[in-house]
Amino acid sequence: MERNKMLEYIENVLNNMPADWLNLTTHRLDIYNEELAKVQFLDQFEALAKEHNAHAVALHNLPTAYDYIRLGHPLSCVLEWAIGNMNNLDSEKVISFQSKTTPILSILRTNLLSNKNTLIAFTGELPSSLDAEVLRTVYGYTFTLQQVEKASDVKDFDGSVILVSEQKEIAAVDLNPNIDFYINLHGNLGSILLVNGEQNTTYISDIQHVRRRETVAMTPANCLTALQSLVKQPFSDIKKSNAAENKAAVLDVIREVSGTNTTPLVASSGLSIQYAIMMGLVDHALENHKGKAIKIVVPPNCYGGTNDQARRVAACSDAIEIVDLPVDGDNDMVQSIDIVLDKLAKEDAIPFIIAEIPTNPRVEVPELDKLRDVLSAKRETASGSEAIDPVFILDQTFCPNVHFLGDEDILSSVRTISFASGSKFPSGGKCTAGYCIANKKAEALIEKIELHLHLCDNEATDLQYEILAKQMPSMKDRIHKAYVNTYEFVQFISEILPEAKINFVSDELADEGFTPSVFSLDLPTKGNTAEEREAYKREMNHKLINLMITEIPNESKYCVSYGQLQGCYWTIPATSTQGTTKEDDKDYIARVSLSPDLDLEQHKRVFKQFVDSM
Structure with a gap:
């Protein structure tokens, strides 16, 4: 498209775009084909652009772009x-990218493998957080x-x-054939990576996967500012927040809720x-336990992002290995951890255990006293040393309000780091920012974690802090x-x-503070064989x-x-959250999450309609 016409079209798009493009982590979930999520939005947007159609209704009817703001929007x-x-x-x-350094790391990762x-090559200065050593x-x-002074010097x-x-x-950009990747830094807005040359197209999926698993795309607010600057529009009136005050407020709420x-x-x-x-824990292990194997222990059927990311970290180092931890269904988390830790102790390895409580999707909570005892038990190596x-x-996304970490809480004797996805209850679906906090036993590890958070330039943005400061007090x-x-x-x-099997917390667990708003549903079935x-x-x-x-x-x-402000959300973990999970570990059940604000009676009526049709 000719440049001036393109800029004119974008200006019209910005004037008429749906508010959800800016304000939600997902857009048009009712028009979502997961297999086409990377291309469907842009294919239809380009068709509108050719017709110069920027009508509000046409833009509103475009399907979901990617799968979340993480990967794109x-x-x-x-x-x-x-x-x-x-x-x-x-x-x-x-x-x-929202990050200025992660696009560099995405290429380095592919080239390492x-x-x-x-x-x-760089002009001026590299991002200050990029620690080459x-x-x-x-x-x-x-x-x-x-x-270098300029691109032509390369x-x-x-x-x-x-x-x-x-x-x-x-x-x-004046593209130089000697340059494979341009990474243009744009102040507080983030960065733009350009892949130059057909020989480098194979990198695209790898770069996108880094963006999906280890960082986020440039945020909607910053993309809007970038587009407004491109078409010479005045920047949108996003209120300048008191960044320091908002950050302090968010950190206080996290301390209180944890x-x-x-x-x-x-x-x-x-x-x-x-x-x-x-990466912070890996760094700490390399520094304090030289030569010892690092074992990342992770449930094979847990959330796909967690599972995939852990395996991606392990793929980059011979010193790191993944150990499966069966936790759901017929498997008991405590028993599995006990077996795994005994084995790793004999190997004199360094164990890092990732687990969700309650588990996803079966919404199970282990016996916490036994969990504490197993995690804090003294074990010996094969040679008899400690x-x-x-x-x-601990992934606390389902129940971020439960206290595990305090001096009198159940895991106070275990080195524990809790984290939660911010797109769920913390923000109610208004931003993606996530957080972590350690108990006193693990507090010394935070310095290394913070180093790598800054190295990857992945701290929450000022606007994300502002959103969390508004949303978290009501969480x-x-x-x-x-x-x-x-x-x-x-x-x-x-x-x-009554024939359906429902996975949900018991009343006894609810009395202990486990009050998730998610359950999974095994529908009654029929057939002559297991396959049928x-x-x-x-x-x-x-x-x-x-x-x-x-x-x-x-x-x-x-x-x-999960944890949105309104509505009810349905998924099949095997085809969504467990997308990168091994087939034998996938759960083909329905997972349902409800918000504090929905028409529950209507949901009951429609579910009754389903039952009557069975």
């Missing part, structure tokens, strides 16, 4: 499309640094060439904070109201479909979900969301 897609047009590049070769050289010693990346190199430069404006007085860290997403935890005690990395009240709705819905389903019964159950899962989201489109959504 409508405004990041539009920004990347515009920059691609300006540079005669396919839009997939333009990838925006393919044993390829990398030259990082840590990248070499902890991440295992190899590269050469070279300062010469031919045997390997990949990255050019990093600060740019005052978003503009066309029951401990250590220093929290807040990142651009739940997976951003989890990656900082992973084994290294584990670090327990405990929202958790309670959502649980009450969920409890009532579960009781209703039990009465009208499984196939029928899967068919009924889809029939139920399709009925709910069709009959109640304003409230029932097909998404993995």
Whole structure:
């Protein structure tokens, strides 16, 4: 598209775009085809652009872009499309990041695994958080640094060439064939990575996967500012927040809700904070336990992002290995941890355990006294010396209000770091920022985690802090109201479909403070063989979900969301959250999460309609 026409079209789009593009972590969940999530939005947007159609209704009817803000969203897609047009590049070769350093790390990771050289050329200064020594010693990346005056100074190199430069404006780039990747830094807005040359298209999926698992795309607010600057519009009136005051308020609420007085860290997403935890612990282990194997113990059927990220960390180092931890269904978390820790103690290995409480999707809570005893037990190596005690990395996304970490709480004797996804209850779905906090036993580890959070430039943005400061004070009240709705819905389903198996917390666990607003549903099935019964159950899962989201489109959504402000969310973990999980470990059941604000009676009526049709 001719540049002036493109800019005119974008200006019209910005004037008419849906408010959800800016204000929600997901857009049009009722129009979501997971297999096409990376391309469907932009394909239809380009069709509108050719017709110069920027009507509000047409934009509103565009489908979901990507799967969450982590990987991309409508405004990041539009920004990347515009920059691609300006540079005669396919839009997939333009990838925006909130982070200034992670795009560099994404290329270094691919080249590490393919044993390829990398030259990082830069004009001016590299981002101050980019610690070359840590990248070499902890991440295992190899590269050469070279300062240059301008892009044309970059010469031919045997390997990949990255050019990093600060740019005052978003503009066309004079592409140099000697440069494989341009990383343009745009102040507080983040960075834009351009993939140059057909020979580098194979990097695109790897770079996008880093953005999905270890950081986030440029946030909607910053993409909007970037697009407004591109078309010379005045910047949107996003109030300038008191960043320091908001951050202090958020850290105080995290301390209060977790029951401990250590220093929290807040990142651009739940997976951003989890990656900082992973790399911080690896760094600490390499420094304090030289030569010993690092074992990341993770449930094979847990949330796909957690599972995949842990395996990605292990793939980059011969010193790190994944150990499966069966926790759901017929497996007991405490017993599994006991067996695994005994084995790793004999090997004199360093154990890091990641687990969700309650588990996902079966919503199970282990016997906490026994869990504490197993985690804090003294063990010996094969030679009789004292084994290294584990670090327990606790995903509290389902129940962020439960106290595990305080001096009198159940895990006070175990080195424990708790984290939560901020797109769930902390923000009610308004931003992706996630956080972590350690108990006093693990407090010494936070310094390393913070180092890697800053190295990856993944701290929460000022706007994310502002959103959390507004949303988190009401979090405990929202958790309670959502649980009450969920409890009532579960009781209703039990009465009208008693043959169904419902996975939900018991009343006794609720009395102990475990009040999740999520449950999973094993629908009754039929058939002569196990295969027939499984196939029928899967068919009924889809029939139920399709009925709910069709009959109640304003409230029932097909998404993995949890802890949102409104509505009801349905998913099948095996095809969504467990997307990277091994097939044998996937759970083909329906998972349902309810909010504090929804028309519960209507959901009951439609569910009854489903039961009557069975």
